[in-house]
Every structure is written in structure tokens, then in C-alpha cells.
Amino acid sequence: MRRTATARAKAARVTAARVRAAAALAAAAAIAAAGLAACSEDEDEPVGAARVASTLGPGEGVVNLVTLPGSIESGSTDPRVDWVTPFQERTGCKVALKVAKTPEEMAALMRDEDRRYDGVAAPPEVAGRLIAEKRVAPVNTDLVDGYKKLEPKLRGLLERDGKQYGIPYVWGSNLLMYDTRTVPPPSSWAAVFDPDQARRHSGKITMRDSPLAIAEAALYLKGSERKLKIRDPYSLTPEQLAAAGRVLAGQRPHVGEYWDDPADAVSAFAGGRAALGQAWPYQVDVLNRAGRPVRGAVPAEGVTGWMDAWMIGARVQHPNCMYQWLQWTASPDVQQQVAEWAGVAPANPQACSGDRLRPVFCAAYRVGDRAYLSKVIFAHAPSKACGRKSKDDDCTDYAEWTKVWVGATRPESVNPSAKP
Known part of the structure; x- marks a missing residue:
């Protein structure tokens, strides 16, 4: 029901x-x-x-x-x-x-x-x-x-x-959601991470509030900074993690809200406070059913998932x-x-067979879409070992990701004397 x-x-x-x-x-x-x-x-x-x-x-x-x-x-x-x-x-x-x-x-x-x-x-x-x-x-x-x-x-x-x-x-997967009235269909994560592109929608960008969201910045860098040699956006060396942190810090002035509650992202788009940002199929589905002109885009670099x-x-x-x-x-x-x-x-x-979930729900959430699933880069806990099959211990763990995330998105919590 x-x-x-x-x-x-x-x-x-x-x-x-x-x-x-x-x-x-x-x-x-x-x-x-x-x-x-x-x-x-x-x-x-x-x-x-x-x-x-x-x-x-x-x-x-x-x-x-x-x-x-x-x-x-x-x-x-x-x-x-x-x-x-x-x-x-x-x-x-x-x-x-x-x-x-x-x-x-x-x-x-x-x-x-x-x-x-x-x-x-x-x-x-x-x-x-x-x-x-x-x-x-x-x-x-x-x-x-x-x-x-x-x-x-x-x-x-x-x-x-x-x-x-x-x-x-x-x-679920992490998409780029945009308001079709004011934002052209984004084709890349550069829409929110490239300073010049992010500036076009400054103050109306919303991003997911999680250290694992560093992976989207890493995906962007994988294409824009090939010399970093990023392979897995969830297995980053100290150099790669630092680069992702700089991207996030540069993006911060243009972010209107970091959402940890999915309903907050829905509210931001519904109220006109947001026009572009990270979202799950959930927010796209809810807003579409409410008649809001939003869509979810899959960037060329791919999408992460959980x-x-x-x-x-x-x-x-x-x-x-x-x-x-x-x-x-x-x-x-x-x-x-x-x-x-x-x-x-x-x-x-x-769950999408027979008279269970409605076809429109299953399509919105890409249930059974194995072509789509094959392209989703699913999250795993960052660890010192660079990947599950790697014996190299030159990557960064979740504690380091958390520190970089807090420093990039909430610099005032790292330096309490910093001015807003």
C-alpha cells in the first residue's frame, strides 16, 4: 500500500x-x-x-x-x-x-x-x-x-x-538531479565540480552529506586529471584523496545545502532553493510524481551506488x-x-513481477536493469589496501576520508576561529 x-x-x-x-x-x-x-x-x-x-x-x-x-x-x-x-x-x-x-x-x-x-x-x-x-x-x-x-x-x-x-x-545509485527549467541536461560531474560550471548555479547546488561522496569528486578527477591515475574512486592514495579534497573545498562556496536527510533534497528542489545536485532515484521519483520538472542524469564518468x-x-x-x-x-x-x-x-x-511493485516504480529505480547495474560503481569501505585484491597498503582508510570530508565541507569545524 x-x-x-x-x-x-x-x-x-x-x-x-x-x-x-x-x-x-x-x-x-x-x-x-x-x-x-x-x-x-x-x-x-x-x-x-x-x-x-x-x-x-x-x-x-x-x-x-x-x-x-x-x-x-x-x-x-x-x-x-x-x-x-x-x-x-x-x-x-x-x-x-x-x-x-x-x-x-x-x-x-x-x-x-x-x-x-x-x-x-x-x-x-x-x-x-x-x-x-x-x-x-x-x-x-x-x-x-x-x-x-x-x-x-x-x-x-x-x-x-x-x-x-x-x-x-x-x-541505490547516486545521480545528478536537475531542474529542467533552469539547467541544461548535465553530461558530466564537471557540472557540479568544475569551478566555472558550478558558479553558474552558485547557491543552488545540493550535495549528499557523507564522506563516501568523495568518490564522486574522484570520478570527476579520473577524467579531468588523468595524471592522478585514479582507477577505483573508493580506493584513493593520499595524493588522490588530497586532490579530491581540494575539489570539494573549491566547490563549497557554490553549495547551498549538504543533505543527510533525503527529504531535505526533495524540499530544496520543490521550494526552488536547489536546481542541480546529487540525488537518489528516490528524490527524482517523489518530485516527478508531485509534478515537479526534474530529471536524473547519468554523467559520462559513470555513477556510484550503495x-x-x-x-x-x-x-x-x-x-x-x-x-x-x-x-x-x-x-x-x-x-x-x-x-x-x-x-x-x-x-x-x-519484487517487480506479478502484481507486486508497479512497473513505473521499477523503471524509476532501475530494478532488473542489468545493463545499468553493470555500470554502477558500488561503494565499499575505503581501506589502506588499494582494493579488495590488492596487497598494497598505500591507500587511505575511512578515518582519513572522514577527516578530508569535514575539512573540505566544514572548514569552520576544523578551525573554529575561521570567519564564515
Whole structure:
């Protein structure tokens, strides 16, 4: 059932934490090997190496999950939107939910040795670090009915050394949205990053507020500054990251708003405060349905994207219920509800089959469009190693990205005495 405008705006607000930038990254906790404590209830059990489950038994009666706001709906926001209660009634597994306010809080919860969570709906800036720190266990995809129905490219994003560490949940891409009345169709990220071009719409540019948005500046530099030799916009050397930071600092005077709440970008375009900027298909869809003259463009350099995935905690206590939850959330009927409510693309394209999602929704979010998906550069957590398969440790990590992002977009927070 479609949401009212008020409910949709509220849902957009609660999903804001997905892209909220942390002011700084706390020092990483000491990394300890994590173990799969399959059915034990003993909190003092020694922790061993994480391993993949081979078989499943009866549900344990509860499943402890960590999410960001808006990732799960149990009817508390809107009684018509509830994919938790049917799961509990069908499986006997009660969902116990811990909502983290930010990705950094989510990562901290999964690192906390005094807590044991069965699963986490991790965004890209969290997922890669949890894998590297052995805070999540490999998934036996043979135990997840419907896994092979999920988009192939999405399934491969969390594969490491032949093991799968997550079940795709939802995804989206980062477009250039523009007001067709005042802005010619942009063909390049230069429209917002090149100083001369950005100046044409100064004050009416809106950008996403996240350290991962540095990747769009890196895409721009990949084409305009070839001597930097940028290959992966999420794996940047110190020199490349510094160059992206300079681009963002030069762009800052022309940016009217940095949005962390998707509804803010909708409001900015609807109210005429913005005419050009970064957006998801969600904002384009909402504004188009409201009759606003906006479009989403795919720049020549390409677009970045993100995927949230369900991952199993390395110290999981209720693996049987967790696997049942993985199956449930991957099913097309649940994927339909998640996509409609949160304004995201479902990982299971079967959500667009039959009488589920409307064709116009699926077209707007590019569901099942594998030609488009093949060109999306999906985000991963920046790390010292230059890429998943690289052994070179001369790249920059998420803490360094956060520092550069804050310095470029909020220089007053770095130098409190700086004049506005």
C-alpha cells in the first residue's frame, strides 16, 4: 500500500542515518578473532575463528538484530507497513531490534565484546570493515532459499576469498538531479565540480552529506586529471584523496545545502532553493510524481551506488532464526514492502513481477536493469589496501576520508576561529 506524503517524508527522515557523516572516526577497537557460537547461551564462552554454518535446526525463539533507522518496519510507524509480525508468527522467532543512530555507532555495537548480535543490516562503509575485523561470519548461501534470485552483481559485492559475507537487501545509485527549467541536461560531474560550471548555479547546488561522496569528486578527477591515475574512486592514495579534497573545498562556496536527510533534497528542489545536485532515484521519483520538472542524469564518468546487506554476527547466538530472517527478507513479497516504504531498489528483481511493485516504480529505480547495474560503481569501505585484491597498503582508510570530508565541507569545524 502506498504511503501518504507525510508518512513518506517521515520514512525518509528515519533513513537519514544511512548517509550521515561522522565528525571523526573513533580509534578502532583491538581486533580479536571472532567465533560462531551457534547455539550456546554462555556469555563467557571462548571466542574462536568465525566459521560458516553447515546445517540448521529448529528456531531458537529470538533473533537479535542491529539496523539503522527505517531498515525494519513492524507497524509502529504505520500499522499497514509491517514485515516483522508475519515473520514472528510464521517462525516463532521474536525480533529484538537495536537501532543505531549512525553507521559508526553500528560498527561500535558489532565490535563490543559484551554484546552478541545475530545479524546486522550493514551499509557499505560498515560492511567491509566488519569483514576485515572478523566481526561477521561467512554465510552458507545454500541455507538461504531464494539467494540465487538476487541480482548477481549485488551478490558478488561481499564475496571474499570464495566466501559470502552478506545477503543483499536494498540498493541505490547516486545521480545528478536537475531542474529542467533552469539547467541544461548535465553530461558530466564537471557540472557540479568544475569551478566555472558550478558558479553558474552558485547557491543552488545540493550535495549528499557523507564522506563516501568523495568518490564522486574522484570520478570527476579520473577524467579531468588523468595524471592522478585514479582507477577505483573508493580506493584513493593520499595524493588522490588530497586532490579530491581540494575539489570539494573549491566547490563549497557554490553549495547551498549538504543533505543527510533525503527529504531535505526533495524540499530544496520543490521550494526552488536547489536546481542541480546529487540525488537518489528516490528524490527524482517523489518530485516527478508531485509534478515537479526534474530529471536524473547519468554523467559520462559513470555513477556510484550503495548496497545494504544482512550479515551474520561472528558471535551469533541464534543462527537458525537468523537464517530464517535472511530467507524472509530476501523473499519478493518482503522486498516489495521494503522498496515501497523506504524508496529504494529491491535486491530481488522478482519484487517487480506479478502484481507486486508497479512497473513505473521499477523503471524509476532501475530494478532488473542489468545493463545499468553493470555500470554502477558500488561503494565499499575505503581501506589502506588499494582494493579488495590488492596487497598494497598505500591507500587511505575511512578515518582519513572522514577527516578530508569535514575539512573540505566544514572548514569552520576544523578551525573554529575561521570567519564564515
